Amino acid sequence: MENKCIERTLKPDLIYYAVFAIxxxxxxxxxxxxxxxDILCECLTQIWGYRQLLAEIEAIRQEAYNIENxxxxxxxxxxxxxxxPGMPLEARITKQWQMIGFQGDDPRTDFRGMGLLGLENLL
Structure with missing residues (x-):
C-alpha cells in the first residue's frame, strides 16, 4: 500500500489496518x-470523515442554549x-425578537429542539 493513503487520513493506523484486513x-x-x-483507503477515509462530521453536529445539537453562557x-x-443593523435591542427579553421570527419574547426558548445547532445555522 502506498503512503499517500496514510497521509490523508485522520486515523492513519486504523484506515491502513482496515484496508490490509479487507x-x-x-x-x-x-x-x-x-x-x-488506494481507492478503498480513500473510500474509508471519506466514510470516517462523514461519521466524524455527524458526531460533531450531533454534539452541537445536543448542547442546550444556556443564558448564563x-x-x-x-x-x-x-x-x-x-x-x-442599526436597530438597538431594547432588552435581552423583548418583543423585538418576534420581528425577526422568534416565537416569543425570549429567543432561547426557540432553540429547545436544535440546541446550539439552530443558532449556529442562523449565524
Whole structure:
C-alpha cells in the first residue's frame, strides 16, 4: 500500500489496518488490482470523515442554549446585529425578537429542539 493513503487520513493506523484486513480476508490480489488498496483507503477515509462530521453536529445539537453562557449570549447578540443593523435591542427579553421570527419574547426558548445547532445555522 502506498503512503499517500496514510497521509490523508485522520486515523492513519486504523484506515491502513482496515484496508490490509479487507484485502487479506477477501483474498484480493493487489498485483492484479493495483489501485484497489488506494481507492478503498480513500473510500474509508471519506466514510470516517462523514461519521466524524455527524458526531460533531450531533454534539452541537445536543448542547442546550444556556443564558448564563457568555459565548451563547454573544452569538445571539451577533444574530440580532446581523439581522437588524442599526436597530438597538431594547432588552435581552423583548418583543423585538418576534420581528425577526422568534416565537416569543425570549429567543432561547426557540432553540429547545436544535440546541446550539439552530443558532449556529442562523449565524
Amino acid at each position: 484485502v487479506r480476508i477477501k483474498k484480493i490480489n493487489t498485483k492484479v488490482h493495483k489501485k484497489f488498496s 457568555a459565548g451563547h449570549e454573544a452569538m445571539l447578540m451577533r444574530l440580532w446585529v446581523a439581522l437588524m
